[in-house]
Amino acid sequence: MIDQRQQYTSRRAMTFVELLAVLVILGLVAGVFTMSIAGRFNQSKRELAKTQIGLIDGQVQAYFTQTSSWPPADKGLLVLTTPKTTPSSAYFLKPDQLKDPWNTPFYIIVPGPDGHPYEIVSYGADGQPGGTDENADLSSLRMRE
Numbered sequence: 449m450i451d452q453r454q455q456y457t458s459r460r461a462m463t464f465v466e467l468l469a470v471l472v473i474l475g476l477v478a479g480v481f482t483m484s485i486a487g488r489f490n491q492s493k494r495e496l497a498k499t500q501i502g503l504i505d506g507q508v509q510a511y512f513t514q515t516s517s518w519p520p521a522d523k524g525l526l527v528l529t530t531p532k533t534t535p536s537s538a539y540f541l542k543p544d545q546l547k548d549p550w551n552t553p554f555y556i557i558v559p560g561p562d563g564h565p566y567e568i569v570s571y572g573a574d575g576q577p578g579g580t581d582e583n584a585d586l587s588s589l590r591m592r593e
Contacts, residue, residue, distance in 0.1 A: 490582040493549040497570045497586050505588045510539035518566050521558045
């Protein structure tokens with residue numbers, strides 16, 4: 449009878465050790481998977497911002513075609529959404545289309561640098577000029593290069 453009790457106790461202890469080993473392995477796999485997904489998620493936001501800049505750039509070009517002027521610096525991209533602009537205007541955008549994936553507004557710089565008429569900018573995840581990686585600025589001018 450004593451042999452059966454010792455055998456049962458050692459069997460329970462081995463199961464607990466096995467359970468701990470499985471939990472540790474699952475934790476490591478989940479950590480690696482989470483880090484991988486987070487990196488791809490940030491990259492997808494940057495790609496979405498580039499697409500949005502392309503859309504806004506096209507609408508600014510349409511604005512110039514209809515009005516023979518670039519959006520004024522004091523109003524910026526809001527001229528694409530003002531009450532004077534109707535959904536039938538070729539350059540109309542909804543206000544939420546003027547925010548980047550990090551929910552900060554896109555900016556237009558008129559006149560743009562290096563003789564360009566304008567530049568459309570997203571300041572990245574941190575919403576501040578400059579930065580690296582996901583915080584790096586995105587510019588309509590750099591997309592054309």
